Each structure stands twice: as C-alpha cells, then as structure tokens.
Amino acid sequence: MxxxxxxxxxxxxxxxxxxxxxxxxxxxxxxxxxxxxxxxxxxxxxxxxxxxxxxxxxxxxxxxxxxxxxxxxxxxxxxxxxxxxxxxxxxxxxxRGEKDILFRELALFKMLANSKKQEKIKKLCKKFNPVVLDKTKKSFVIQVTALRAEIDKLALDLKRFGLISTSRTGSVAMTKGAKIFN
Amino acid sequence: MPKLISGAEIVFKALEDQKVEYIFGYPGGAVLPIYDELKNHKSIKHILARHEQGAGHAAEGYARSSGKPGVLLVTSGPGATNAVTALTDAYMDSVPLVCISGQVPTHLIGTDAFQECDTTGITRPCTKHNWLVKDANDLSRVLHLAFEVATTGRPGPVLVDIPKDIQFKKGKYKFIKNSLKKKLNGKATHKLSNKELDKFIELMKKSSKPIFYTGGGVINSGPNASKYLRELVSLTGFPITSTLQGLGSYPGDDPQFLGMLGMHGTFEANNAMHDCDLMINIGARFDDRITGKVDEFSPKSTKIHVDIDPSSIGKNIKVDLAVVSDVSELLKSLIKRFKEKNKNFLNSNKQKTSKWWEQIDKWREKKSLNFINSNKIIKPQHAVQRLYELTKDQDTFITTEVGQHQMWAAQHYKFNKPNRWMTSGGLGTMGYGLPAAIGVQIANPGKLVVDIAGEASVLMTMQEMSTAVQYGLPIKIFILNNEYMGMVRQWQELLHEKNYSESYTAALPDFVKLAESYGCVGIRAKTPDELDEKIKEMINVQKPVIFDCVVDKSENCFPMIPSGKPHNQMILGPEEDEEISDEGKILV
The missing domain is CATH 3.30.70.260 (ACT domain)
Structure with a gap:
C-alpha cells in the first residue's frame, strides 16, 4: 500500500x-x-x-x-x-435537454465579404433568425439567435467567408407554455 | 420629521437597541468619529485589544460563551485586513459576529487612498453578508439587518463598512425590529410535519446498532438544545459521540457518551460510527476530520441528518433522511411525539441494542486514550488530566489554541455544560485561544477561564496579555511547552520520515519573565511531582497567569486515523506498534 x-x-x-x-x-x-x-x-x-x-x-x-x-x-x-x-x-x-425549457443565445458576426459572398452567408444563417445590422461594400455584420451548439457550428462554417470578429452572449432561458419559474 | 443624528450616533443607537454591552476593537483614522461618540454611550464598554485579530477572537470567545453576538470595531485598510482571520474563523465555526469597519471617505474610494482597501471585496468570502454604506439614511436599516443575518439560521460573521464621511453625515435613525426572525438567512424555515417525525422515530425503533453523532449545532441552538439532547439520549438508551465543537452538549463523564470521534477521537466512537446501522447526525457537518475516507465512511448505516443549513446536508455524505431545522425545535417536537407513541421504548429496546453495547464495551476495553505516564517528565496528557481534576468542581471555561494540546484537551478534559469549550475547529487558527479567553472572561466575570495552549500558537497573539492586564481579566494561559509545533512535528515523524523541517522553535522566550513584564504572574512546572501544587497556585491567583508547563518533547497524539483510512483502521499508539509491528508500520 x-x-x-x-x-x-x-x-x-x-x-x-x-x-x-x-x-x-x-x-x-x-x-x-x-x-x-x-x-x-x-x-x-x-x-x-x-x-x-x-x-x-x-x-x-x-x-x-x-x-x-x-x-x-x-x-x-x-x-x-x-x-x-x-x-x-x-x-x-x-x-440541459429538458423538454419544457427554451434556451437561446445571441451572436454577432463581422465578416470581410463582397456582396456575392454576403448572399451566401445570409443563406447559411437562414435558420437562425438572421438580421443584417451593418453593411458596407467590404464588410458585413449579421446577428443570429440560436442554441449554443448551432452557433458553434455556424462560427466554424463562417470562417471561410472571412469572419474577423465574433461576439456572443450567454444563454438565456424560459419555460414553454403558460407556466413560469417559481 | 424625525431628528437627524450623525452616522456615528446612529451606530451607537443601533448597538444600544441591539442590547450590545461590549465591543472589541482598535481605533484608527477612518473610525475616529465613531470612537469620538463612544463617551456618550455609557452602557457600551469598549475593550481595547492589541491587534485586530485579537479583538476578533475575543469577540468570538464572548459570543460562544454567552450566546450573544460579538461586536468588533476596526479601522479601514490594515484594521480590516487584520480582522480577516477572525472573520474567517467565525465563518467556519458558525460564530455570530458583527464587524464594523471604518472606510476612507466616499469620494476617495477607489483612489488607493491612505489606509484604503476593498474591505467588502476582501471579506465577501468570509462573511455571511457584508455592506458598504454610502448613505447615512441607510445606516440604521443596514446595522439592524446585520445583527439579524449574523444571528439567524446558521450563525456567522457579517461586516458593515462605513466611510468616514458617512460617520459625520446626519441621517434618520429608525429601529427596525427583526422582521426575518424565524427565517433562515432570510428564507422561510421548514415546518416539521408529524409524518417526518414518525419516519425519524420509525428508523430509531428499527435500529439495533444506533448512534447519535452530535455537533456544534446543538450548542448554537442554545442551552435548551443540550437539555433536550440529554433527554432524548436517556429516553432511547442509544450511545452518543460528539464532534470537537459539540463537546459539552452532553456530559463528558456519562456512561452513554463514547467520547469525541474523528481523526483523534476514541477507538469506541470511531468504530461505532463505522459499524452502526443508524447514524443520527444532529447539528454536525460531516467534516473531513470526521469522515476520513468518504467512500468507506460508515458503509452499512442509514443516515439521518438534522441541520439548520440546507447546504450542509448532502455536501460531503449522502443521507437517507434530511431534516432542515433548528436543533432545539426538532428535539422538542421529536421527544413529544416519541413519548406519545413509545412509552416503553427503553425497556423493549434494551434487548435489541444489548449486543451493540457489548461490542462497544469491547472497544472501550482498548482504553484508546491511555498513554505511558512518567514520574520524571510531565506528559502533556497527564497535565490536562490534572488540570481537569483540579478544576472540575468549579464552573470552568476552556479555550485552546490549535495543535496537539488542543486534541489532548478535547480528549482528556470532560465537559458537562454547553458554551464551556471554545476552540478553533474549522479554520484551525493558531493564536485563537488567548484572545478568546479574554472575551470569555468578559462575558463570565468571576469564572475560571483557562486557555490550554501550545507555546508556538500562543506566541502568535501573546500581545493580548496586555489587554488582559489592562481590564483585570484573570485568565490562565496553561502552556504545554514542548518547544515544537507539536502537531507539525508529529506529522513529520509519521509521514515525512522524521524530517523535522522548521518545526522546532529555537530562542523561545522565558515565559515566566514574559509574564512578569506584562504585569501578570508567571509559573513554571518542570516535574510531575510539583504539577498539582503549581496548578492550584495558578487557580488561586487573582491575576492573569502564564503557566509554563514543561512537557515531554516527543509525545504524539493518539489514537489517530491515518490519512485516507476509514474509521475502523486507527493507530492506537506507540505501544501497539511494538506488538503488531509489521502491519502497524504499514498503517503509519
């Protein structure tokens, strides 16, 4: 011993x-x-x-x-x-994974992309309530809301579209239906 | 329109309304307005310590021996940081303390001003809650809330940080009666149902190898809790063991008492904990000094845990029945329910537990607290035993420092009443005992107060002897002097191949001369023959005494559960080692 x-x-x-x-x-x-x-x-x-x-x-x-x-x-x-x-x-x-609970995170992505690329990016983000917050000829800021794993994956996919900055919130939660936390 | 008074006056008004009689403290720049106001409030006496840590431990000693919260007043910066050890100590051992600290004026906060520190930031993890008061109109509400948080639920320290400009500023005073009185930390308390009580009683009835395991929660619940505990233990006929902090809640010389459990607990208490089929934990927290190896802790028992703090339950050990309650309240209703339904329990149960008691008696025969006495040199255990014999007939209060002497005191001094035993258990603060004795003596004038000390510990707060002399407090500092940090030396002997790295103190002071220089009495005992006479002399002196008891330098504290071992694998002592040498050595 x-x-x-x-x-x-x-x-x-x-x-x-x-x-x-x-x-x-x-x-x-x-x-x-x-x-x-x-x-x-x-x-x-x-x-x-x-x-x-x-x-x-x-x-x-x-x-x-x-x-x-x-x-x-x-x-x-x-x-x-x-x-x-x-x-x-x-x-x-x-x-995590409980049925009656909704979770959401929000993310902002900034990309260096021309308008052609920008359309592709929008398509990629389509499922995640995309909102374009800022747009120039060379750059593009898009907001998405999704689950964490989805945002993780999206961030990875966006890399090849010239992603230069990512800002993410923590998760927020709410119950489904009329019930509230107590 | 209520009269406007200064922040400093509000502080004293609040203290008066909280019926505070003593504050322990040390003045400084950022609390001067409060000190200036002291003269106008004759019902409050200030005890000037020599160091804020000393003031804090004195407030702890006061609180633990009186059942009232201790109040501490310190200045900003170093005053507050010096109080941190005492606050942490009180947090670990659940002692109600209210610390009021001065702070630099609000406009200087954050500028690294003279004697500024982030007091609320530093003390956040070592208080139940703390407040930085930035408006004099908030002060009375915060102070009363502070007393409430400190004393309700599981007691503990709180801190109120008051910037100097707020102490000068005028504000409204309002005495807000304790609104959360019956709540735990401000949360609603748990109402005991008969169903719960019946389940509790059912488990007791089914058990053939039960044990009560009681702790400091019984003491903290007030003297009634000890009364009820004695009643329940005698009603059931079950054996009882106590943690270090619980000593005194049940008579130490009662035949149903198995002595203290844990790392240096008795053989019978630890084996009974390991083999029992029902463990009833009342106000103890399954501390690591108690459980030893968690995976092998009391493997076959059903466990009941009564605690006022829900987070204590299930933290270290999973239990089968959890009861969130004040100990007194629970015991009172449990005894009532028990008596209604089980008039002849004791008789019917005697047979059921008779085999268990036989087993316990076998463990007892080991006499695990025995030691080899000497007639040439004073054995430290012998010194504690003689101190007990010569002081047991009067109401004696014992404090300790931390180390071997603390364990010997816990093993050999038998307590019969709660609030008579003040020791730093959770934090293990060397230097606790001397200032704590000061607080105990303040709360209990005319009573005998002895600090069973080690020479290394006591030197950490020795300056407080000056406080004892200033206020004429006849505390007795009974030093078991072995010139080593005894417990460090013991672990080095047993675990680190006798490499006594830095555990010997060369150049110790002459404690008799040191006593004289403080203006108290110094006594030295060198041989067993003179010990009794010297102890009697110490008791009879009406002044503070430093007693230098020169003891065996190499004595170890046994029995002992070696690290990482379950309760049924104790080392009993050196004599056992020789008999079963090989196996015994592996255990060491």
Whole structure:
C-alpha cells in the first residue's frame, strides 16, 4: 500500500457530470454579481456562460442565467449555496435537454465579404433568425439567435467567408407554455 | 420629521437597541468619529485589544460563551485586513459576529487612498453578508439587518463598512425590529410535519446498532438544545459521540457518551460510527476530520441528518433522511411525539441494542486514550488530566489554541455544560485561544477561564496579555511547552520520515519573565511531582497567569486515523506498534 503523504483524505471517485442551466433572481445592488461569481470560483464550480440584466425596474430585480457543469451532488450544492446568499430571491435549475425549457443565445458576426459572398452567408444563417445590422461594400455584420451548439457550428462554417470578429452572449432561458419559474 | 443624528450616533443607537454591552476593537483614522461618540454611550464598554485579530477572537470567545453576538470595531485598510482571520474563523465555526469597519471617505474610494482597501471585496468570502454604506439614511436599516443575518439560521460573521464621511453625515435613525426572525438567512424555515417525525422515530425503533453523532449545532441552538439532547439520549438508551465543537452538549463523564470521534477521537466512537446501522447526525457537518475516507465512511448505516443549513446536508455524505431545522425545535417536537407513541421504548429496546453495547464495551476495553505516564517528565496528557481534576468542581471555561494540546484537551478534559469549550475547529487558527479567553472572561466575570495552549500558537497573539492586564481579566494561559509545533512535528515523524523541517522553535522566550513584564504572574512546572501544587497556585491567583508547563518533547497524539483510512483502521499508539509491528508500520 503506498504511503499517503498528506493529512487530507485521498479523493474518491468522481461521478458523471451534467450540464445545468441555473436561473437566479437577485437584488440589483452593488457587488451582487461578484457574490455569485465569487461563490462559483471560491467553491471550485464552473461557469460556462453567464447572462445578466435587470428585469424589474421598480423592484430592481436582476435575472442571472448561468450555464454550469457538475456532478448531481455539485449541482445540488450550487443551488443550495446560491439560496443562502442574502440578495438572492429564488433559484431555478434545469438540466440541459429538458423538454419544457427554451434556451437561446445571441451572436454577432463581422465578416470581410463582397456582396456575392454576403448572399451566401445570409443563406447559411437562414435558420437562425438572421438580421443584417451593418453593411458596407467590404464588410458585413449579421446577428443570429440560436442554441449554443448551432452557433458553434455556424462560427466554424463562417470562417471561410472571412469572419474577423465574433461576439456572443450567454444563454438565456424560459419555460414553454403558460407556466413560469417559481 | 424625525431628528437627524450623525452616522456615528446612529451606530451607537443601533448597538444600544441591539442590547450590545461590549465591543472589541482598535481605533484608527477612518473610525475616529465613531470612537469620538463612544463617551456618550455609557452602557457600551469598549475593550481595547492589541491587534485586530485579537479583538476578533475575543469577540468570538464572548459570543460562544454567552450566546450573544460579538461586536468588533476596526479601522479601514490594515484594521480590516487584520480582522480577516477572525472573520474567517467565525465563518467556519458558525460564530455570530458583527464587524464594523471604518472606510476612507466616499469620494476617495477607489483612489488607493491612505489606509484604503476593498474591505467588502476582501471579506465577501468570509462573511455571511457584508455592506458598504454610502448613505447615512441607510445606516440604521443596514446595522439592524446585520445583527439579524449574523444571528439567524446558521450563525456567522457579517461586516458593515462605513466611510468616514458617512460617520459625520446626519441621517434618520429608525429601529427596525427583526422582521426575518424565524427565517433562515432570510428564507422561510421548514415546518416539521408529524409524518417526518414518525419516519425519524420509525428508523430509531428499527435500529439495533444506533448512534447519535452530535455537533456544534446543538450548542448554537442554545442551552435548551443540550437539555433536550440529554433527554432524548436517556429516553432511547442509544450511545452518543460528539464532534470537537459539540463537546459539552452532553456530559463528558456519562456512561452513554463514547467520547469525541474523528481523526483523534476514541477507538469506541470511531468504530461505532463505522459499524452502526443508524447514524443520527444532529447539528454536525460531516467534516473531513470526521469522515476520513468518504467512500468507506460508515458503509452499512442509514443516515439521518438534522441541520439548520440546507447546504450542509448532502455536501460531503449522502443521507437517507434530511431534516432542515433548528436543533432545539426538532428535539422538542421529536421527544413529544416519541413519548406519545413509545412509552416503553427503553425497556423493549434494551434487548435489541444489548449486543451493540457489548461490542462497544469491547472497544472501550482498548482504553484508546491511555498513554505511558512518567514520574520524571510531565506528559502533556497527564497535565490536562490534572488540570481537569483540579478544576472540575468549579464552573470552568476552556479555550485552546490549535495543535496537539488542543486534541489532548478535547480528549482528556470532560465537559458537562454547553458554551464551556471554545476552540478553533474549522479554520484551525493558531493564536485563537488567548484572545478568546479574554472575551470569555468578559462575558463570565468571576469564572475560571483557562486557555490550554501550545507555546508556538500562543506566541502568535501573546500581545493580548496586555489587554488582559489592562481590564483585570484573570485568565490562565496553561502552556504545554514542548518547544515544537507539536502537531507539525508529529506529522513529520509519521509521514515525512522524521524530517523535522522548521518545526522546532529555537530562542523561545522565558515565559515566566514574559509574564512578569506584562504585569501578570508567571509559573513554571518542570516535574510531575510539583504539577498539582503549581496548578492550584495558578487557580488561586487573582491575576492573569502564564503557566509554563514543561512537557515531554516527543509525545504524539493518539489514537489517530491515518490519512485516507476509514474509521475502523486507527493507530492506537506507540505501544501497539511494538506488538503488531509489521502491519502497524504499514498503517503509519
């Protein structure tokens, strides 16, 4: 048996990880994002993407959507730890791939392309609600909304059309039907 | 139109309304307006520490021995950063602290001004919550909320950062009664259903190898929780073990008590935890010093976990029945429900658990806390035992530093009441015990307060002896002096081939002379023969005492669960090593 050189225990088996989308309603006050981000970094959790904005101007409530990955135990801890923070009102948690939830990300792509190429690009983006935001003879800015994997693929495809800049948001989420998070 | 008063006055008004009697602190540029206001509030006494860390630990000692929140007042910059260790300590051990810190004036924040630091940024991970107050009209609301957050749910430290201009500015004062009183960190509490209680009782009835595993949550829930715990343990006849922080919630000399569990816990407690079929965790958190190797922790048991903090449940160990509740509330309703339905439980259950008790008695026969005593040199365990024997007849409060002496104190000093044992468990802060003793003595005048210390730890906050002398606090610093950082030396001996890298302290001070220079009394004991007499002398002196107890330099703290091992593979001590040498050595 090898000798342990540590006064701490040896790590046990790590379970299978899952991707979750966690939605947090918080008071929009100074430092609140640092509290959330600090909780994730301090406890070794992972933030894959993050989207924040105030959704209630009167009560100053912000809605934060966090995409994270972890074992079921870690995901449960994230939920419970978030609920302990004083400015947090409620927390909703969804597994990626749950049927009743809608997810969307937004991306802006800038390409150096002539008008001929620009038409091809529009075709390529057709499925993803493309909006042309800016257009010159040499350049082209297009906005799409889609799922993350779709945007990943699109970005790859656009490379050969002279993609020079990409800007993406984190994922936002909403339930289907009349139901809301609670 | 309510009268407008200055921010500094608002601070004291809020403290008065929170019935604060003592604040521990250290003045500085950015809190001077608050210090200036101190003279107008006679009901609040300020205890001047010699270092903000000392003030923080003193506030912790005060809180833990009195059940009231400790209040800390420090200046900006270094004042706040010095308090960070104490805040983190309080966060780990769930001690309610309210730290008020000065800050540079609002217009200078962010300019790297003199004695400026990002106090709320630095203390965010070591407080339950913190606030930077930028408007004097917000101050009273924030201060009352701060007390509320610190003392409700799982208690802990909070910090209110007040810029100097806000301390001068006039604002409205309003006393807002605790609105979230019955909530956990501001979240609605869990109401216990009879169904839940019945499930709990059903598991207890089915078990033939049960054990209670109780922790600091019992102490934090107030003296009633200890009362109920004793009642439940006697109603069920089950064995009980306690974590380091839970000591005192159940009488240490009771036959149903198996002693402390964990890395340096007793053989019977750890084996019972490993082999039990029902583990009832009340207010403990499955800390890594308790569980050892998680995969092999108590493999065959059904586990119940009672905790006020939902995030404590399922964090390290999966449990079968989770109860989010205050310990007192749960025990009270559980006992009531239990009595209604199970009048003869004790008799019917005796047979069911008799084999279990026989097994426990076999483990007990190992006498795992035994050590080889000497008549030439003082063994540290012997010193703690003698201290216990000579102080057990009076209401004694014990604090400790961190290391071997702390474990020996936990093993050999038997506590009968809650709030009598103050030790840094979670963070393991060397230098905690001396200032904590100051806070304990403030909260408990006339009582005997002893800091069982190591010479290395105590030197980290030795300056606080000056505080003890200033306020006439007759604390006793009982140093088990082995000239080594004992626990470091022990691990180096067992795990690092006796390479005693930097664990020996050369050039230690003469503790007797040091005591005299502080204006307190120094006593030294060198042989077992003189020990009792010297301890008696220490108890009888009405001044602070530094007791230099010269002990065996090479003694190790046993029993011990080696790292990465489950509970049923303990090392008992050096004498065992010789008997079963080969196997034993592999375990080391």
């Amino acid at each position: 090898p000798k342990s050189k540590s006064a701490y225990s040896i790590p046990g088996k790590i379970g299978k990880t899952e991707r979750h989308i966690i939605v947090v309603w918080v008071d929009n006050e100074a430092g609140v994002l640092a509290r959330i981000a600090g909780l994730f970094s301090g406890r070794g959790y992972n933030i894959e993407s993050l989207a924040v904005a105030e959704v209630d101007k009167k009560k100053h409530i912000s809605r934060i959507t966090i995409v994270t990955e972890g074992t079921p135990q870690v995901i449960e801890q994230i939920n419970l730890q978030l609920k302990k923070l004083v400015p947090v009102h409620k927390v909703a948690d969804f597994k």
